[in-house]
Amino acid sequence: MENDLISKKDLLELTGISYGQLYRWKRKMLIPEDWFVRKSTFTGQETFFPRDKILARVEKIKNMKEESSLDELADILSPSPKDIxxxxxxxxxxxxxxxxxxxxxxxxxxxxxxxxxxxxxxxxxxxxxxxxxxxxxxxxxxxxxxxxxxxxxxxxxxxxxxxxxxxxxxxxxxxxxxxxxxxxxxxxxxxxxxxxxxxxxxxxxxxxxxxxxxxxx
Amino acid sequence: MERQSKSDLRINGLGSSSGGTFNYVQINGKGEISGDLNCSELQINGLGSVDGNVKATSVRIAGKSDIGGDLTGERIVIDGLVEIRGKVSAEHLENRGALRISGDCGAESFKSTGGFTIGGLLNSEKIEIEVYASCTAREIGGESVDVRRGRGFGIKDFIDSILPGLTWKKGLSVETIEGDNIFIEDTTAKVVRGSDVRVGTGCSVESVEYKNTFVAAPDAIVKRNRKI
Known part of the structure; x- marks a missing residue:
């Protein structure tokens, strides 16, 4: 289980996104709530993510935000059915x-x-x-x-x-x-x-x- | 835009309702709503309680209110004493009273000159807090975080001058603050992480992790700082 997680710090460094972006995506529910795993470390509370899922998701958002707005993205990624x-x-x-x-x-x-x-x-x-x-x-x-x-x-x-x-x-x-x-x-x-x-x-x-x-x- | 003829709900004096969908909801006096409330405008002056979730375009609470579920709105202004047992999501949230949220609070802009207790994460693009009272959150995260010592009318100075022995707990206390641009005063935090971090007067921080710049005021206590 340990190996499958990535800390928030490492995630930001690896993908080059900022705290502001990450929190914005969280607010827009582009990243599901249950991916945020809070754990105690020696430097205090830290947040971890399931490694493969979050990396794939960040990549997807980065690619798609060129042509779609965040709200459109939220529509695609959220589990609530779309009106089509x-x-x-x-x-x-x-x-x-x-x-x-x-x-x-x-x-x-x-x-x-x-x-x-x-x-x-x-x-x-x-x-x-x-x-x-x-x-x-x-x-x-x-x-x-x-x-x-x-x-x-x-x-x-x-x-x-x-x-x-x-x-x-x-x-x-x-x-x-x-x-x-x-x-x-x-x-x-x-x-x-x-x-x-x-x-x-x-x-x-x-x-x-x-x-x-x-x-x- | 849909334009349906939704009715208004007004409670003046003592009243109760089972909730539902309305256009305009106003409570003056004491009103109890059992169930979910959906409306375009909600105004509470006096005592108001809603058992369920509240969804409204514009919310203004000037009295004492209790919301059993989540509060969702575009523009939320809190002037009174408000307790929300669920989570809050808004475009703009302004708190000038005393606000208690059990869950997370998400807003595009969050402005507070009052006191608050947030059980979960305060997540906002732009966070502006002027510290006049006691403010607590488990976590704060966003693009810009700006926490300043209140500089207006000093009711605290007044109370301090007549009752010097009274310890008046004020300041912001939080476990972690994460953001791109962080400026804090009168803040007690375990970890502050950000790109540009300025720790101002009256702060006590166990650890600061920064990417670009870090500045601390002479009287600020920062145990560790680390560039990452």
């Missing part, structure tokens, strides 16, 4: 999700003209799980109904989606993150995804694909 809507045709044509996932979604919820962000997110998570071979199509339905019914209640808080299998029965769980969760021996975790990370990936894909721009409600 795309048509079924756009979703199909884009390389964001596979057709199989879209078809399964429409099979469960009926044909749709427009997809809101939570819908796209559900399809995206489904697609990821299907593509990795972690779950079957039938289990995909369980996943979709769980996401549809309960993802809202997390209201932008970070959460994990866990898929458990035991004796041929599968259960989909949403749990707020970071959190520890244990199961009995017979249960097997078929797949686990961090929803905030998925949202971020998806938003970046949508933006890069030009779908999010101009489609904002």
């Amino acid at each position: 809507e795309i048509t079924a045709a756009e979703l199909n044509s884009g390389s964001i999700v596979s057709n199989a996932a879209v078809e399964l979604f429409q099979d469960v919820f009926g044909l749709r003209e427009h997809f809101s962000f939570p819908d796209i997110l559900s399809v995206y998570i489904l697609d990821k799980m299907l593509a990795s071979g972690d779950i079957s199509g039938e289990e995909g339905r369980v996943l979709l109904s769980t996401l549809e019914g309960h993802l809202d209640s997390f209201k932008g808080q970070n959460c994990d989606m866990i898929f458990i299998r035991k004796l041929g029965t599968s259960v989909c769980v949403l749990v707020s993150a970071p959190n520890q969760i244990s199961f009995d021996k017979g249960a097997r975790i078929a797949g686990r995804l961090n929803v905030a990370a998925c949202i971020e990936e998806l938003k970046t894909k949508l933006l890069n694909g030009g779908l999010a721009n101009g489609k904002t409600i």
